[in-house]
Amino acid sequence: MGFEKLLFYIFAAVTLFAASMVITRRNPVLSALYLVMAFVSSAALWLLLEAEFLGIVLILVYVGAVMVLFLFVVMMLNIDVATLRARFIHYLPLGLIVAGIMVFDMFLVLGPADFGLDQFAKPQSQPADYNNTAALGQILYTTYLYQFEIAAVILLVAIVAAIRLTLRHRPETKYQDPSNQVRVRKGSDRVRLITMPAEPVPPSLTATLGATHTEMTE
Amino acid sequence: MPVEANSMIAILPEIVILTVACAVLVIDLYLPDERKDINHIVTIIGLATALGAISLIGSDKVTYAFDNSFIRDPLSDLLKGVILIVTLFTFVYSRDYMQQRQLWIGEYHVLILFAVLGMLIMVSANNFLTLYLGLELLALCLYALVAFDRDSKAGAEAAMKYFVLGALGSGMLLYGISMLYGASGGFFGFAQIADIAAAQGTDNQLLVFGLVFVLIGVAFKFGAVPFHMWLPDVYQGAPMPIVLFLSSAPKVAAFAMAVRILIEGLGGLQTDWGEILIILSVLSFVLGNVVAIAQTNIKRMLAYSTISHVGFIFLGLLAGTAAGYTAAMFYTVVYALMAAGAFGILVLLSTQGIEAEQLDDLKGLSERNGWLAAMMALIMFSMAGVPPAVGFMAKLLVLEAAVSVGLVWLAVLAVIFSIVGAFYYLRVIKLMYFDKPQLEQPLVIDGTATIAISINGLAILFLGLFPASLLQVCGVAFG
Numbered sequence: 001m002g003f004e005k006l007l008f009y010i011f012a013a014v015t016l017f018a019a020s021m022v023i024t025r026r027n028p029v030l031s032a033l034y035l036v037m038a039f040v041s042s043a044a045l046w047l048l049l050e051a052e053f054l055g056i057v058l059i060l061v062y063v064g065a066v067m068v069l070f071l072f073v074v075m076m077l078n079i080d081v082a083t084l085r086a087r088f089i090h091y092l093p094l095g096l097i098v099a100g101i102m103v104f105d106m107f108l109v110l111g112p113a114d115f116g117l118d119q120f121a122k123p124q125s126q127p128a129d130y131n132n133t134a135a136l137g138q139i140l141y142t143t144y145l146y147q148f149e150i151a152a153v154i155l156l157v158a159i160v161a162a163i164r165l166t167l168r169h170r171p172e173t174k175y176q177d178p179s180n181q182v183r184v185r186k187g188s189d190r191v192r193l194i195t196m197p198a199e200p201v202p203p204s205l206t207a208t209l210g211a212t213h214t215e216m217t218e
Numbered sequence: 219m220p221v222e223a224n225s226m227i228a229i230l231p232e233i234v235i236l237t238v239a240c241a242v243l244v245i246d247l248y249l250p251d252e253r254k255d256i257n258h259i260v261t262i263i264g265l266a267t268a269l270g271a272i273s274l275i276g277s278d279k280v281t282y283a284f285d286n287s288f289i290r291d292p293l294s295d296l297l298k299g300v301i302l303i304v305t306l307f308t309f310v311y312s313r314d315y316m317q318q319r320q321l322w323i324g325e326y327h328v329l330i331l332f333a334v335l336g337m338l339i340m341v342s343a344n345n346f347l348t349l350y351l352g353l354e355l356l357a358l359c360l361y362a363l364v365a366f367d368r369d370s371k372a373g374a375e376a377a378m379k380y381f382v383l384g385a386l387g388s389g390m391l392l393y394g395i396s397m398l399y400g401a402s403g404g405f406f407g408f409a410q411i412a413d414i415a416a417a418q419g420t421d422n423q424l425l426v427f428g429l430v431f432v433l434i435g436v437a438f439k440f441g442a443v444p445f446h447m448w449l450p451d452v453y454q455g456a457p458m459p460i461v462l463f464l465s466s467a468p469k470v471a472a473f474a475m476a477v478r479i480l481i482e483g484l485g486g487l488q489t490d491w492g493e494i495l496i497i498l499s500v501l502s503f504v505l506g507n508v509v510a511i512a513q514t515n516i517k518r519m520l521a522y523s524t525i526s527h528v529g530f531i532f533l534g535l536l537a538g539t540a541a542g543y544t545a546a547m548f549y550t551v552v553y554a555l556m557a558a559g560a561f562g563i564l565v566l567l568s569t570q571g572i573e574a575e576q577l578d579d580l581k582g583l584s585e586r587n588g589w590l591a592a593m594m595a596l597i598m599f600s601m602a603g604v605p606p607a608v609g610f611m612a613k614l615l616v617l618e619a620a621v622s623v624g625l626v627w628l629a630v631l632a633v634i635f636s637i638v639g640a641f642y643y644l645r646v647i648k649l650m651y652f653d654k655p656q657l658e659q660p661l662v663i664d665g666t667a668t669i670a671i672s673i674n675g676l677a678i679l680f681l682g683l684f685p686a687s688l689l690q691v692c693g694v695a696f697g
Contacts (some may be wrong), residue, residue, distance in 0.1 A: 092387040109254065114399065146229075146284035150339060150351040156391060157332045160243065161362030185485045 008048055014041040028074045036067050050126060052135040225283035228290050230271040232338050237389075238264025249313025255321050261309060261327045269302050270363040278694065283346065286407055289344035291697035293547075297341045300551050303556045304466045305334050308672040311562040312459030321367060321457065321616035329366075332506060333359035346395045349382060350574075350606050352483035353391070353439070354505060356471060357384050360464060363454060376455025383438070383448040386669055391435025391580060395430030398483075408483040415486030425528075429487055433494055435460060439472045442527045443501035453521035458568050462561035465524055466554040473550040475537060481543060488538045488674070495536035496628065502529030503632055507639035516577050519642060526639055527553050528594040533632060534616035538550060540696045547692040549612040552681065556609065559597045559674040561638035563580040563590055566663045566671065583657025589668070590661065591650045593675035600678045603636050604641035610683035615689075 018038035022072055026032045039062045046055035113119075153161070184190060226233070241264075247255055272295055280291040287379075303517055308330065316322040332355060339352030341438030359383065370473050399406050401424035402414040434445065441449040453461050480491055506526030513519035534546025567574035567583075574580065586590035600607030615635060620629045634636070681688055 105523060109397075109424060109427050120403070143285045144286050144287075144347075146225075147347050147351055150348070150355060153332065153335065154351065154355050157329070157358050157362075160325060160328055160332075161358060164329070164360060167367055213441055 003050060008045070011041045011044045014158070015045065029071065032067060032074055036063050039063050039067070046121050051132065051134055135207075222283075223347075224281070225288070227275060228281050228283040230275055230304075231268045232335060232342075234264060234268040234271050235331055235338060238267075239335065239633060240326050242324055242327045242331065242357045246328070249324070254324070257324050257327045257436060258309065258313060258659075261331065262306065264331070265302050265306050265309075269299060271466075272298050272302070276362060279407065284384045286409070287345050287348045288342050291695070292691070293477065294342045294474070296547075296691055296695060297470050298338050299340070300470050300554055301334060301337050301467045301642075304409060304470070304554050305330065305463070307558045307562060307567075307670055307674055308459060308463045308466070311462060311558075311565045311664055313460055314667070315565050318569060319367065319457075321505045326363075326366065326605055329363050330360045330519065331434065333363070333463070334467070337410045337598055340471045340523075341474040343475075344408055346398070346408075346479075346483075349478060350388075350392065350395065352471075353475065354388065355387065356468060360384075360468065363460060363463070364452055366460060370455075370457070372455040374455075376509060379455075380448050380452045387438030388444065390431050390438065394428045394431025394433075394435060397424055400414070401425040401428055403442045403467065403603055408478055412485055415484050417486075420490060420586060423639070425484075426487065426490060429484055429491060430494070433491055435471065436476050436479060437498055439475065440469070440531070441525055442498045442528045442532060443505045443525060446502070446505075446525050449525060450518045450521040453517045454515060456647075457567045458517075458561065458573070461563055465520070466484055466557040468526075469528075469557070471548055471556050473531065474582075475509065477543070480535065480563050492536045492538050495532045496625070499529045499532035500537060500631060502526060502532065503635045503639075504529075507635045510639065510642050514577055515575055515644075516564065516580065516646075517575055519577070520557075523639070523642075524557065526635070527601075529561040530613060530616050530632065530636075531674075533628065534619050537619040537623045537625070539619060539623060540693075541622065543696045544689065544692045545612070545615035545619045547695060548685070549616055551688065551692070552608050552612045554601050555674060555678060555681075557598050559593065559678065560601070561599070562671055563594045563665075566590065566667055567661065569663065570657070570661055572657070577646070578650060578656060580649045581653040583650040583661070585655050586657070586659070587661035587663070590663070590671065592632065593671050594650060595647045596675050596678055598646050602640040604640070606679065608678050611685045612681055 001151045015038050018041060021034040022031045022038060025034065039058055043058040043063075044056040046052070047059060242260055246254075246257055252404060266366055271452070275290065276292075276295040278292060279287065281290055309327075313322070336352045336355030336357075336359060339355065340349055341352075343349035343352055360378055361381045364380050365373050366375045395406065401422055402411050405411060405414070414422070415425060418425065438445045438684060453465070456464065480488075484491065503526045506522045506524070506529060510519050510522035510526070513522060531546050531549050533548055534542045534544075536542070537545075539579060564574050567579065572579060580594075583594065598609060600609035602609045603613040605611075613632075616630060617629045620626075620632070
């Protein structure tokens with residue numbers, strides 16, 4: 001128990017440190033990397049709570065996917081941080097006062113009076129072979145089937161909406177289509193040889209050609 | 219718990235809508251541009267089938283499904299029916315408009331159908347999780363629909379505002395839900411929270427805290443003052459058929475959300491939320507009616523008019539009696555019909571090469587198309603609350619509910635401001651009948667749309683003359 005408590009305080013301190021670094025760094029790339037650190041240490045906190053599935057998902061999804069995407073965006077967009085932060089110190093006292101009031105308010109409502117150990121008993125710890133990923137899957141596909149399906153529909157809508165709002169067909173853009181390229185068959189598709197007799201130039205065409213020619217020389 | 223066949227029958231309308239939406243999504247890929255009408259036909263048939271499914275499984279008995287996360291009762295049957303009917307009107311009115319602007323593509327149908335699905339889920343939600351998911355499904359579709367005309371700067375701006383403020387509203391709601399989850403000791407079903415609320419009442423500080431946040435979320439979705447800022451800008455920037463959809467059906471879903479949360483979930487705290495609703499209601503009908511007078515853009519004017527109607531809907535809810543709830547529901551249904559009709563006419567007006575956005579565009583409508591002007595006049599009279607149009611009946615019922623619980627001052631105030639509001643509705647009628655038209659050529663609209671607008675307009679008159687049938691159905695919902 002004592003060791004777990006120590007671990008909790010270490011990871012909690014790391015999380016707080018990383019979180020404060022996220023908002024104080026000038027370089028957005030550094031901020032993003034500190035955010036990764038905050039996620040990793042909060043994943044460790046989940047593990048201490050025996051919620052290993054959430055811990056792993058936090059690392060896989062947030063650190064592995066979301067943050068990498070985020071880093072790409074930060075590096076590709078040239079964000080002018082200086083102007084964003086120009087008034088940071090100026091507004092800091094006001095921000096601190098507002099934040100202080102909010103923390104105080106939240107403590108009144110969310111504090112030990114409503115959420116203390118006497119209100120909610122400490123949950124029993126599960127045996128070592130308990131698999132909460134399996135338990136989660138179990139209820140996700142039975143009790144929460146309806147909600148699970150709705151969530152799937154929401155993701156589908158996100159795809160449809162994103163494509164509608166951003167996809168534009170631009171016929172003037174030249175690009176290679178690999179799937180068409182590999183479908184080319186030997187012989188007729190690659191080169192087409194035509195035999196045709198040389199045609200005499202019709203007199204009307206010679207007249208026009210001649211006219212253009214004279215115009216150009218003039 | 220294994221899924222039972224009963225559960226599947228209970229969600230039949232939802233299944234129909236989801237299937238149709240997916241079908242249109244796929245069919246659209248194979249349709250050449252000139253045959254996009256097939257999407258329209260499939261969608262209309264799908265909506266009609268869903269209506270049929272509702273009447274098929276409808277009964278006075280309440281059914282639960284999926285571990286009590288789904289509820290089907292008379293309330294949900296009626297509201298789902300209204301949502302589907304209003305959506306049918308939306309599609310019929312918007313056909314020419316969208317075709318002329320090259321927006322008549324599959325995604326338009328798909329996104330609206332998914333929005334309808336989200337609303338059906340909200341109406342039938344029996345716990346906070348389902349309700350929230352339905353709400354998010356609806357909201358996501360609406361954000362995309364507002365920006366549907368992606369070359370329009372106003373549309374993109376409106377969608378951005380809607381997205382940011384909508385996300386804020388959802389965040390508030392979610393925060394409130396998590397408070398209620400904590401306060402009830404880990405439940406999010408409406409029935410369990412109702413038990414806790416009845417037993418502990420205001421002694422449970424956390425419950426009241428959660429209530430306030432949830433209420434802010436509801437007010438955001440309704441667009442009640444002071445959470446109304448998004449409404450006029452979104453109405454102004456979005457394409458007209460989207461505004462038609464946005465202003466009608468989602469209000470019905472928002473009403474269902476309010477009923478499920480406030481009455482079924484937190485009925486034990488009625489005195490608390492009743493007082494908050496009084497403030498929201500007064501602010502809404504005062505600000506809505508007064509600011510609407512100053513508008514020259516008819517979309518903005520109708521947006522403020524929406525805000526004032528929301529004030530009246532709250533007036534019925536805050537009474538806290540079955541009669542009050544019935545009156546509020548009657549008002550919501552009637553409002554959805556009126557909004558669909560009013561914006562429907564604007565959509566039809568906009569098919570003649572102009573965007574009918576300014577009040578001046580309505581000038582002399584009676585000379586250009588007498589029947590359309592008559593329908594618009596009827597709807598405006600109804601919104602102003604002039605008998606025999608149904609708007610009068612709806613206002614009368616909510617006022618009666620407020621008076622019956624001793625809130626006479628509130629009813630008097632509401633009457634005063636609805637008289638103030640009558641000014642801008644009557645101004646529309648004056649413009650249509652007594653002013654010279656700016657465009658001389660007569661306004662010709664296609665047959666289906668004429669039939670639809672006639673049904674819509676005459677329904678308002680019919681319900682005004684014979685309100686008993688709809689009132690009885692609304693009454694059954696609140697037993």
